[in-house]
Amino acid sequence: MIPPRLPGRRGRRDSQAGLTLIEVLIVIVVIGVATGAAMMGLNGADRGDRAQTEAVRLARHLSLAVDEALVSGMPLQLLWDERGYAFVQWQGDGTEWQSAAVPLLAARHDLRDPLRMTVSGAGGPVMIAASGSGPARQVDFHGIGSPWRVEFDGFSALAVPRGPT
Structure with a gap:
């Protein structure tokens, strides 16, 4: 039997009713604050390993460039300055180097x-054929944390720590 409703108890919540909108919003805010704090902490942790991250990234890009040169039969070059790098590829039908066919490169x-x-x-540029x-060639990354080096022999690339200088 269902108990009758009493006139003074309209605001009473049934235990099976679920969550209110306010409770859901509070949970979302707490999750957002925790996520923001975690991301700020990860950014700080990244600062010490940035040279390692960049060395590993370049070693992978060089390996991809070697694979592209093997598959396409067209050589590539690593163009660089102290602020960054990009790859260009020889086009058999032209007389100049153009952007690499692989968008990542x-x-x-x-x-x-x-x-x-x-x-x-x-x-000059680093040739990849x-x-x-x-x-x-060796590419050194320095400026944050311990320095790292990418050793490239024309066919394989390896990122290694250099130790303090």
Whole structure:
């Protein structure tokens, strides 16, 4: 039997009614604040490892460029300055270097301050050909945390820590 409603008890909530809008909004606000705090903490943790992150990224990009040179048969170049880098690819039908066919390689990658990169060896771009020919080059990342180096022999790239200088 269902108990009759009493006239003075209109605001009483049934235990099966669920959550109110206010309760849901409070939970959303708490989650938002916690997420914001966590993201700020992750940004701070990233500062010390940025050289490592960039070295690993460049090593992967160089490996992708070698794969692209092998598949397409067209050589690529790594163009760089201390603030960033991009890849260009030789086009067999033209007389000039153009943006790489792979969008990830064609887009310029800029480094955030105060991180810098330097490339050892003779000046000029780093050549990437299907033959793996070309002098070995080292790319150093420094400016935040411990420095890292990318060792590239024309066919494979490896990111390694350099230790304090």
